[in-house]
Amino acid sequence: TERIIDVLEAFAADGWKASQDAEARAFGELVVSETSARLVELFFATTALKKDSGVDDPTVTARPVERIAMIGAGFMGAGIAYVSSNAGISVRLKDQDGPALARGLKAVADIYAGRVRRRALTPIEQKLKLALVTATTDTSGLGSADIVIEAVFEDIALKHRILREVEAVTGPTTVFASNTSSLPIGRIAEASARPETVLGMHYFSPVHKMPLLEVIVTPQTAPWATATAVALGKRQGKTVIVVNDGVGFYTTRILGTYMNEAAYLLAEGVPVEEIDRALVSWGWPVGPMALIDEVGIDVAAHVGPIMQAAFGDRMEPPATVRKLVDDGRKGRKNERGLYLYGAAAKKARGPLGRGPAKQPDPSVYRLLGVTPRPGAMTPEEIAMRCTLQLVNEALHAWGDGILRSPRDGDIGAIFGLGFPPFRGGPFRYVDQLGATEVLRRVRSFEDRHGKRWTPAPALVEAAKSGRKFHGLERRGGGPVRSTGIVRGRRHGAAPPPPVRSTGGPRIASRASRMQVTGERRT
Template sequence: MSTRKPTAKKKKAAPAPPMTLELRDDGVAVVTIDVPGEKQNTLKEDFAPVFEDILAEIDASDARAVIVTSGKESGFLAGADITMLRGRDNAAEVQAISERGQAAFNRLSGLRIPTVAAIHGPCLGGGLELALACTARVISDDPRTVLGLPEVQLGLLPGAGGTQRLPRLVGIAAALDLLLTGKQVRARKARSLGLVDEAVPHANLMRAATAQALRLAERADEHVHPLNRLGEFFREVASADGARDLVLEDNTLGRRILFQQARKQLLARTRGNYPAPERILDAVEVGIEQGFEDGLKVEARFFGELAVSPEAEQLMGIFFATQELKKGSGIGRKKINPNPVHQVGILGAGLMGAGIAMVTLDKADTPVRLKDRDHDGLGRGLATIHKYFDRKRKRRILSKAEAARQLHRVTGTTDFSGFSRCDLVIEAVFEDLELKHRILRDVEAHTPDTTIFGSNTSSIPITKIAEASSRPHNVIGLHYFSPVEKMPLLEIIRTKDTAEKVVATCVHFGRQQGKTVIVVGDGVGFYTSRILSPYMNEAARILAEGASVDAVDGALTRYGFPVGPITLLDEVGIDVGEKVGRIMIDAFGERMEPPAIMARLVEDDRKGRKNGRGFYTYDGKDKSVDPSIYALLGTDGDRNPDPTDIAERCTLLMVNEAVRCLEEKVLQNPRDGDIGAIFGLGFPPFRGGPFRFIDAMGADRVVARLEGFAAEHGDRFAPAELLLQHAASAKPFHKD
């Protein structure tokens, strides 16, 4: 019997570290962050120990200065990998993560030699906290380079020293503006704030960072300082030019007033629905008044508490959902390669058409052929586009040459000349089916068979529009939201005839335009307009019952909506709302019937803001409730319904209709329903969207509340069948 020698097992190669160290001959130690296998750098749980090991190696070397930079072209550091917080419910565990990050960056700031962050591309969250722990920061002036602390948008606060270092660098007021909004700044603004020391062309970044590091090293050599004060000395040297003499920040009483004002403004904006901004304010105040170490302690504690809060759970859920959404083609699990879009034709040069042109040029970097029926309309549209790029030039987001380049890539016409070169044509004309049919036939007569026709309708079924088409497989709905350059959602509507390749192409192009894209099925109102209708109808009905405009709008804004439904109706146009209401009742019956007051308002020529007559009066920038509205409504407006009842009557009808959309396969999944409601309609983000809202409240409780309202107010509150099923099974809509 023969025996075989055991085959030696091959050792697996050790995983590449997230950063490397190079000790250069000029005395500069270069730490290069390059997380293996990732498109962009993020801080993972193994970052802190590896980083501290490298800092220890630097400390033991003869290095005179340190540069921290990125090995990825995509950017410096996009922040922490928040998947490490997913599913955690122990605040102490999360607090420990924060404390480890703080310790690592304290070690960096406490080095005996100066440190310089060399930044190109996004430097966000933990990435900026790392840069703040450096003595100086040098950035590229590339438009892709942005700095910010966006944690507040996830229901968190910066947990690695950001709430403490930023105010000390740029001042309290400027720091609060960044911390409480999560806004991102580019080179010019960062320089003016004193957030960075230099902004240079990308090609010169490492050269400038090296010069800065050696200059700081030479200045340090001229002085003798206790080692435990060197970090403070270096920060003073680096920020000397940006020193601030702000009256309010220089004394205890002034700071107390500043924090009181900030807290008052904050609560007016958040209405107490978001705990993270309040904790950020508290952490900054503790750090300024009680010292850096105490500030770090409360920062870590608050980070742990916030990470396990229901608000952060919902906000992080939205973040994960949008990240997941970016990966698909819009056709379920199928992977379909999109066709390239080399030129876009846009029909209608009004606000919507001009807005679509702006994002096509600016974000998708694609030429536009803009058509309107006459030269006056075309001129207004081109002027709107010109103003947009001029603003970007003045803010130095674009150079003069870059702005001019974009403006040269949009051309105008009053006929269809030039449309033969368009891969995609988007109509943004009035909501009139006959007009859209005529335009569709004209487009097909002047374009190749491969050209996609996208309709920006907000309510007319795409199938009806496609009836005029000789190539219905190329017809699709592209529902943008106004103002297009600011609103993030694009709702794409596919019919049973729309080719999958067309869907994939439009999804890809929508993302190039900077949009968050959902794909929904066809039908009256699609998804967003359909679920908005019962919400708006109920608000008007509550007014008709005798509540005041302020009571209705106030109840919904306190509930978390950005504007009240009555204000929204004035903005959209009361006449538009009434017209859409008639379309909805024809399609869905009595549950979508608008109250009779809508027709009375239109008869009284109340169209809202656009003609200065609506529920509100408009005098310049100011608006106030029009007292004559109540006589028209036949009420005194003096009833005081419970604000929670007002908010839930409106919101639960929206939520219930969203479930019907899922039941009828208008929605592909609950995720898209949540994203569409939040990014398209302003559904309160901290409530997670209609389906996460149901999961958090419990489907059984939602059903009970709807049935209670149905008993009191009518069958329009009857729960959707799918909602009843989830209530009976206790099965959530989301699995995570």
């Protein structure tokens, strides 16, 4: 934008020829910039993913999907029903009672109505697409589904019950997918008589806007089932990565350390708005404080202990999170969080409504027993504290065999969580900055803040060998193991060999215009 303004200024000051010269100079500078290189790489990564079936065996093909069943017509279920019907797929939507189903159907209809209002869809198209969604409170119509996706409450016993009910009325080629955001798929599959058909399809909210789908496979998942889920995700318009099973999969796990670090910053007295401003100016679409209010403080507090039980010290949350939950703060949904909402926000903006649209709730500091220290930490340090936690965890996930390639790790962070696209994702970021420098920064945080900053073994190894992550998969070696326990391989099978990534700059792309929305996600 600055360069465009330079060109316009040159035109205003010195005329047409001067502006052409300024434009040529600016283009020349930008086209060889790091930002341009990262966005071109991202374009090639997404192009390669479009051609990737999600499995390494080229003889495996996806089964056709004409009908899906959606169990749970809540926030996520309605979104998945929308993206599926929009792709021309019949959806059997099931919930426990009429009112829940009605809410789900209304949510789907509302998304279509919005598109008609924006003239992106004709009323006839709207009716045809909406007619693809039928509703039920029993198991009728489930038997003919090619894939059943469940998005009921995050409760393992309930998910087991749903799985058994579904398997009782479906055949051996029906894929069962869970949209869980934290439960390992292997645990869900324990209730299955056909674990080869069970996998995770982790959508992000709001489903109709967020571009990523994370497909999670266990060592028992059949390659045809994986390929079928990946093909469905692509038809739904998603960029799909396939990851191995483990607590928090890939995205939830790396987001966990990022959010945790933000909570530590708050506990140290860094003001809420300074944390968010620092991360937004580093390139994130939304800061972690605003994000936790959107996702739900209660949801974060629920996932935190699960992560800590699996990963120990480095996921230990500060006491602040529990204090917020005990005070009944859930975030935007109950209008009580780190920011002010509703009448309180209106009051804080003053009688003429001139104050900032989003104001932190000052009572948070009293509740936490923290004295805010404005300006005590630089924006760079704040951004590094949160981002390097995420990067270090991405490298742990790589070492644990969760990812098929650094490419998928970058795509997952950018498209699922909003990692700044022009910085290329966690793996590109390390490759660009150099593993030695990243390790130096992580170690200096470890000296000051202790065990949660222990560098990932893959980072230490990369700093020692000088190898870059991108390209590592092409040398034929499997991922570097970070611990004796390879979480994605709990059932004994080897992780699929990492994928070959295509690369090499050629032309700038749609990726360079890509917007990652900052809306609610987990």
